[in-house]
Amino acid sequence: MAQCQGLAPFFVAFMLSYLHRYHAGNFADVHKHLLLSRVLCALNRKPAPYCVIDTHAGEGVYDLRAEEAVKGGEAADGVARFLGLGDVPLLAQEYRAALGEGSYPGSPALARRLMRDVDRLVAVELHPATYETLRATMRGDARVHFHRRDAMEALVALVPPVEKRGVAVIDPAYEVKDEYRSVPAAVAKAHARWRGGVYFIWYPLLPEMRHEMLLESLEDAGFAEVVVSEWHRRAPDSGRGLYGSGVAVVNPPFRFADEAAELGAWLETAGFGGTHLLRRFGR
Numbered sequence: 001m002a003q004c005q006g007l008a009p010f011f012v013a014f015m016l017s018y019l020h021r022y023h024a025g026n027f028a029d030v031h032k033h034l035l036l037s038r039v040l041c042a043l044n045r046k047p048a049p050y051c052v053i054d055t056h057a058g059e060g061v062y063d064l065r066a067e068e069a070v071k072g073g074e075a076a077d078g079v080a081r082f083l084g085l086g087d088v089p090l091l092a093q094e095y096r097a098a099l100g101e102g103s104y105p106g107s108p109a110l111a112r113r114l115m116r117d118v119d120r121l122v123a124v125e126l127h128p129a130t131y132e133t134l135r136a137t138m139r140g141d142a143r144v145h146f147h148r149r150d151a152m153e154a155l156v157a158l159v160p161p162v163e164k165r166g167v168a169v170i171d172p173a174y175e176v177k178d179e180y181r182s183v184p185a186a187v188a189k190a191h192a193r194w195r196g197g198v199y200f201i202w203y204p205l206l207p208e209m210r211h212e213m214l215l216e217s218l219e220d221a222g223f224a225e226v227v228v229s230e231w232h233r234r235a236p237d238s239g240r241g242l243y244g245s246g247v248a249v250v251n252p253p254f255r256f257a258d259e260a261a262e263l264g265a266w267l268e269t270a271g272f273g274g275t276h277l278l279r280r281f282g283r
């Protein structure tokens with residue numbers, strides 16, 4: 001297991017104030033995890049093993065009845081609404097099945113649920129207490145490896161994985177404004193070392209529109225193909241806070257764009273509302 005070099009745990013905890021347990025199960029999680037499930041299902045189509053590198057793993061598993069989750073109440077307009085829907089489309093069934101297993105799965109638990117015995121998950125988390133919870137909730141599975149270290153440093157250092165196939169899931173809290181620049185820069189560096197990897201990046205849609213910097217940098221990096229899925233729940237100028245959720249996938253699997261379009265259209269009409277936008281760019 002790699003260690004977080006040079007930074008005292010209390011200092012790291014002070015720098016990182018975001019705790020996903022206050023937001024777990026919100027509409028952005030539904031969007032992100034639905035699309036992540038499609039990437040994992042695509043990787044499962046070939047028998048060769050793959051690796052999932054989750055650079056911002058969080059706690060792994062969440063109790064949506066815990067005080068922190070109940071306080072924000074964000075799951076009501078997210079996963080609780082999703083679970084309350086009648087039929088879900090075929091493309092959402094693996095995600096739905098993963099939710100039906102008790103505690104609510106964050107991205108590493110979702111990956112662990114959908115990957116096969118031959119595949120591997122590398123879960124990276126920097127926050128000391130979050131890291132300890134992650135290890136405790138995900139222990140006992142030899143396919144899962146843990147690193148307490150900085151995400152951007154790990155992303156570049158850990159690629160290419162021995163499997164040569166797989167996905168890097170990059171899901172910062174964007175507490176540090178520089179992340180809108182450092183994420184695409186780290187993805188470009190990792191891509192130079194691992195050209196065949198899929199890079200799955202989540203970003204928030206906030207009225208400050210800083211995500212535009214991230215998308216411009218991805219566009220300037222000259223990747224062969226990038227698919228962008230944005231779910232706008234309301235107008236950007238209609239209030240403070242998150243107005244939508246964005247996912248950009250570099251080197252998307254075959255059919256990913258069509259699947260994202262189909263799921264996005266379904267989310268618009270299924271009782272959530274909002275507008276789904278799909279965009280592609282590349283060389």
Ligand SMILES: C[S@@+](CC[C@H](N)C(=O)[O-])C[C@H]1O[C@@H](n2cnc3c(N)ncnc32)[C@H](O)[C@@H]1O
Nearest residue numbers: 020056057058106107125126127150151171173
């Ligand atoms: C949005 S949450 C992750 C949620 C998780 N991916 C999921 O979908 O269930 C972001 C996580 O990144 C962690 N984090 C923030 N900065 C980091 C860094 N520089 N390196 C590694 N982890 C970091 C936070 O402690 C937090 O747990």
